[in-house]
Amino acid sequence: MRTVFALAAAALVLAACAHPWNTVDVAPGTPRDEVIARAGQPVRVVPMPEGGQRLQYTMQPWGRYAFMVDLDASGRVVRSRQVLTAQEFARIEEGKWTGADVLREFGPPAQVDGVASWNGPIMMYRWKELGGSPMLYYVYLDPQGTVGRAHQAMELVNAPNERK
Incomplete structure (x- = not known):
């Protein structure tokens, strides 16, 4: 033992x-x-x-x-x-970067998903803002694999259950 x-x-x-x-x-x-x-x-x-x-x-x-x-x-x-910082994400250029560029610069995303209002995959990265807030960064790829848009969002962690 x-x-x-x-x-x-x-x-x-x-x-x-x-x-x-x-x-x-x-x-x-x-x-x-x-x-x-x-x-x-x-x-x-x-x-x-x-x-x-x-x-x-x-x-x-x-x-x-x-x-x-x-x-x-x-x-x-x-x-x-x-690299998962606001300064690094700001380097992404819509209409110029490709999904391969994003993968090279940031590595594999936390998740790849899609929505009905966007015709292409959406890569999502989890990161922390300087103040420690949990954040998400979304990179929308068009059908040709080019970045069409990208933006940050707050991740609601441990949010209270709204259902009653």
């Missing part, structure tokens, strides 16, 4: 060591293997248009953070950042 407990405790400690939060302060020049040792395997690895690749660490669908670690062609960190 002690052996099982010891193995479980060791596995828990090791799992706690490799976590996406460990990408926040990765110094430029850090090798790819060191990033993966610190943060674990990324959710996705995406080739970058200018060369190199992006390691995507996301806590979607329920988490509110996504970390992107950009590597140069030699596999060394160029920059690392948390």
Whole structure:
């Protein structure tokens, strides 16, 4: 029994060591293997248009953070950042960005859905505003896969039940 407990405790400690939060302060020049040792395997690895690749660490669908670690062609960190922020979402250009651009810049969304009033998929990301408010960010893609509109909304968490 002690052996099982010891193995479980060791596995828990090791799992706690490799976590996406460990990408926040990765110094430029850090090798790819060191990033993966610190943060674990990324959710996705995406080739970058200018060369190199992006390691995507996301806590979607329920988490509110996504970390992107950009590597140069030699596999060394160029920059690392948390991208689910108002400043990052403001970079999305309606009519110019595609769904592939959104996935490259923000990782997989928390949810993809649709509504009768829009002819195309709607990608939804969960994030937190600077003050800590839970937020949603919606990206509407047209049938050709181009961003037609994008906007933020408040996520009502633990709202009282209105039914009586």
